[in-house]
Amino acid sequence: MKIKVSENQRAFGPDLIRATAIILVLLSHTFPGGVMFPIIGVARDYLGVWGVEIFFLLSGYLIGGILITDLHEGRLNSVGGVLSFWKRRWFRTLPNYYLFLCLILLLARLDWGYFPLGWKKYCWFGQALFSPHPEFFMAAWSLAIEEWFYLLFPILLLVLSKLILKRERAILAAIAVFLVVPTIARGFLSPDMYWIRGIRMMTLPRLDAITYGVFLAFLKNHHAAIWKLLIKIWPIGAIAAAGLFGHACLHTFFSGHFPSASVVYRVFYFCFISISLALLFPKVASLTSPTGWWATVIRKLSLWSYSIYLSHVFFLGLIRESFSLMGWSLHGGSLALVARDVLVWLTTIPFSAMIYKFYEKPWMDLRDQPLKTIFLRFRRGIERWHRRAFVRN
Numbered sequence: 001m002k003i004k005v006s007e008n009q010r011a012f013g014p015d016l017i018r019a020t021a022i023i024l025v026l027l028s029h030t031f032p033g034g035v036m037f038p039i040i041g042v043a044r045d046y047l048g049v050w051g052v053e054i055f056f057l058l059s060g061y062l063i064g065g066i067l068i069t070d071l072h073e074g075r076l077n078s079v080g081g082v083l084s085f086w087k088r089r090w091f092r093t094l095p096n097y098y099l100f101l102c103l104i105l106l107l108a109r110l111d112w113g114y115f116p117l118g119w120k121k122y123c124w125f126g127q128a129l130f131s132p133h134p135e136f137f138m139a140a141w142s143l144a145i146e147e148w149f150y151l152l153f154p155i156l157l158l159v160l161s162k163l164i165l166k167r168e169r170a171i172l173a174a175i176a177v178f179l180v181v182p183t184i185a186r187g188f189l190s191p192d193m194y195w196i197r198g199i200r201m202m203t204l205p206r207l208d209a210i211t212y213g214v215f216l217a218f219l220k221n222h223h224a225a226i227w228k229l230l231i232k233i234w235p236i237g238a239i240a241a242a243g244l245f246g247h248a249c250l251h252t253f254f255s256g257h258f259p260s261a262s263v264v265y266r267v268f269y270f271c272f273i274s275i276s277l278a279l280l281f282p283k284v285a286s287l288t289s290p291t292g293w294w295a296t297v298i299r300k301l302s303l304w305s306y307s308i309y310l311s312h313v314f315f316l317g318l319i320r321e322s323f324s325l326m327g328w329s330l331h332g333g334s335l336a337l338v339a340r341d342v343l344v345w346l347t348t349i350p351f352s353a354m355i356y357k358f359y360e361k362p363w364m365d366l367r368d369q370p371l372k373t374i375f376l377r378f379r380r381g382i383e384r385w386h387r388r389a390f391v392r393n
Helices: 013-030 038-072 079-112 119-124 140-163 165-185 207-222 224-232 234-255 264-287 293-325 335-364 371-392
Strands: none
Touching: 013 038, 013 119, 013 264, 013 293, 013 335, 038 140, 038 234, 038 264, 038 293, 079 119, 079 140, 079 335, 119 234, 140 165, 140 207, 165 207, 165 335, 207 224, 207 264, 224 234, 224 335, 234 264, 264 335, 293 335
16 A cells, blocks of 8 residues: 655655756756856756756656565566556656647647647657657657656566566666666767767667666665765765766867767766766755745745646747747847746746646546546546536537
C-alpha cells in the first residue's frame, strides 16, 4: 500500500533542489542583457543546461528510490509490477505533457498555417532518439529522456533480478548498464554536431543523466556510511560544479562555441556535471525545512515546477507572436524584450499554480486507483456532462 504524503509533509531538501532547477531554467530563457553583454548570454544558456541536469539527478534519486523499494518488497518481481510502476509514472507525467503539446501545436498552426513536420513523433517521444532534437517544442527533449528511461530501466531491472538472485547486485548491474552504454554511444556521435542543441538533447545517448540519481538512491538505501560521507564532502561537489560551469562559459565566450569535437567534452563532460552535482546533492537533500515565508515559496515552486517547465515555453511563444502582431521587435536590447521576459514570469507562475490544482493534481490522485475504477469515473463524468448538455438544449 502506498502512503500519500501531504504538501506540508514534503521533504524540504528535494523541494529546494527542484525549485532551484526550475528557477535556473526560467532564467536561462528570460534573463535579458545577453546582446549588450555577451558573457551574460553565454552564462544564461548554461544556467538552463545545469537546471535540467539537476532535474535529471533529482528524478533518478526519487524514482530510483521507489524502484529499489518496490524490488525489495516484491512489487517489481513480475510484469504486472512493472505495469503498475508505468501506470503511476504515466499518470504523473503524460497528462501535463499532452496538454501542452496540444497547446503548442495549436500555436504553431495559428502562426505557420500548418503543423510542424514530424509532430506525430512527439506523441511517443520518438523525435530525437539518436539524432538532434527538432526546433519545435524544445522543452520536450528532457521529457523524452525521462520517459524512455522509466520505460526501459524497470524492464532491465526485472530481468536482472531474475538472473541475479541477490537483488543488490541486480540493481548495481542495471545501474552499470545505464551508465556505460549511453556514455559509449556518445562516443560514436559526430564531432561536428552542436553541443547544446545537438548532443545534449538526444534521447538514448543521455539516459545516464538520470542513472546517477538512481545510484545515489542505491547508496542511501544500501550504503548509509557512504551516504553520510557524501554529506560531509559536499564542498568538493560545489567547487567542481562551479569550476565546470565557469570553464564552459569562458571557453564558449572566447571561442564562440563549446568544444564538442573533443571526445572529452562530447562524451564525458555530461558525466562530470552529473558527478559534481551528485557530490553536492546529499547535503542539500538532507536539509531540514526552515521557518519563514520563503520555505512556503520553495515548496510551492517545487509543486508547480513541472507545469512551469512546460507552460513557460508556451507563453514565450504566445507573447512573441503577440508582440510580432503589434510590430514590436524582440531583437537586441529592446524594451519589448524586457517586457516579454517580465510577462513570461507574471503569466507562467499563476497559470502553473492553476494547472497544478485543477488539472495536474487530479490526474496524480488517480495513480493508485484501479484502472476499472478510473474508467468508471470517466464514464460517469461524461454521462453527467451529456445530461447537462441535453438539459440546456
